[in-house]
Amino acid sequence: MSHKLKESSRILLVGDVPEAYRNIDKLQSLFKFFSGGLEEVWFTDDYTKYERQTEKAQDALDTFEEAQIRFLQKKIKLKDSSNNKNQESILRSWPSIFFPLVKVPLLERRVSIRLPGIFRVFLFQKKIPILEFCVQTLADTNDILLQRLQDIKLGDFDKKEKVILKFRSQESMHMAHQTLLSKEIWSFNHSLTKVHPDDIMWDNVIRKSTFFTSVECEVESAIVSALYTPVSLAVESRTEPIELLEDESRRVPSVLTAGFDISDK
Numbered sequence: 001m002s003h004k005l006k007e008s009s010r011i012l013l014v015g016d017v018p019e020a021y022r023n024i025d026k027l028q029s030l031f032k033f034f035s036g037g038l039e040e041v042w043f044t045d046d047y048t049k050y051e052r053q054t055e056k057a058q059d060a061l062d063t064f065e066e067a068q069i070r071f072l073q074k075k076i077k078l079k080d081s082s083n084n085k086n087q088e089s090i091l092r093s094w095p096s097i098f099f100p101l102v103k104v105p106l107l108e109r110r111v112s113i114r115l116p117g118i119f120r121v122f123l124f125q126k127k128i129p130i131l132e133f134c135v136q137t138l139a140d141t142n143d144i145l146l147q148r149l150q151d152i153k154l155g156d157f158d159k160k161e162k163v164i165l166k167f168r169s170q171e172s173m174h175m176a177h178q179t180l181l182s183k184e185i186w187s188f189n190h191s192l193t194k195v196h197p198d199d200i201m202w203d204n205v206i207r208k209s210t211f212f213t214s215v216e217c218e219v220e221s222a223i224v225s226a227l228y229t230p231v232s233l234a235v236e237s238r239t240e241p242i243e244l245l246e247d248e249s250r251r252v253p254s255v256l257t258a259g260f261d262i263s264d265k
Contacts, residue, residue, distance in 0.1 A: 008196040010039070010173050012165045013205075014180065015190035022159040034175055036168030043159040046206050048101060048110045050148050053141045055114070059096050060137040063117075067091055067130050092127040094120040095137075109207070162205050164195065 021027060024041050031038050071090050094117030102111045151157050167173040173193060180191045 007166065008194050009170045010167045011193075011195045012167065012173050012177055013162065013192040013195045013200075014165060014188065015162045015192075016187055017161050017163045018187050019159075022161075022163065024155075027163070027165070031165070031167070031172075031176060034167065034172035036172055038165055039168045040166035042164040042166075043155075043157075044162045044164070044205050045157045045160055047202075048112075048206070050145065052098070052101060052112060053144050055112075056098060057138055057141040057145075059098075059114070060134040060141070063093070063095065063130060064134040064138075067093060067134075091129060091131055093130040094118060094125065094127055095130065095133050109203070160206055 021030065022043060027041055028038055067090070074090050096117050097115040097119055099113040099115075102113070103109070104111065165173075165176070167176065177191050177193050180188050
């Protein structure tokens with residue numbers, strides 16, 4: 001009973017959703033025939049560029065704090081707050097280098113690269129007032145992420161093919177899971193039951209199903225099978241002698257009894 005009360009027991013992850021059905025009203029209408037229908041609908045999108053903004057904001061915050069600590073340590077060490085030249089040199093540094101996201105088309109993956117600011121020496125770049133840079137970076141990323149939240153509220157974003165559905169009952173979820181078999185290619189062909197957000201690899205969810213991704217999955221499955229099969233065979237081979245001994249041990253009492261029966265006669 002406790003399992004049925006969990007929200008994850010009523011959640012279904014559906015893949016290959018056609019673009020025409022990436023709409024709450026369309027999905028509500030499609031699943032209304034199941035008892036209770038849908039309670040919630042969550043769309044997925046390519047969040048990587050916004051995740052990148054979060055990384056930039058976190059890096060700016062860390063750099064800001066490190067600069068302040070260095071300044072305080074130097075100030076305490078010199079015990080002289082009147083030397084503005086020393087203060088300015090401490091508060092100047094190289095910011096981290098964030099390269100643009102690189103997309104690998106065949107595997108539908110994005111690669112992010114970040115280098116420490118010290119590498120700017122090889123680009124012959126001078127140190128800059130790091131506190132002002134960090135404050136400006138935090139302001140810019142904040143504006144971008146606030147706009148992102150507004151777009152999510154309005155549903156104004158590029159919805160991907162995978163959709164998370166929450167039904168009002170566990171029975172409805174299982175019925176939908178068993179009936180989602182489309183004859184069309186790349187249309188409602190995949191679904192996963194009892195999905196919990198902590199168990200999801202979100203980088204895989206936003207990837208589009210392609211021939212190469214299916215091949216990649218097959219290769220990964222083959223590798224897992226190749227690694228698992230020898231172990232299972234080894235375990236099985238070790239258990240066979242034990243099973244034979246157990247069989248022989250069962251026969252011992254009957255043989256002894258038969259011997260006693262013969263002697264009695």
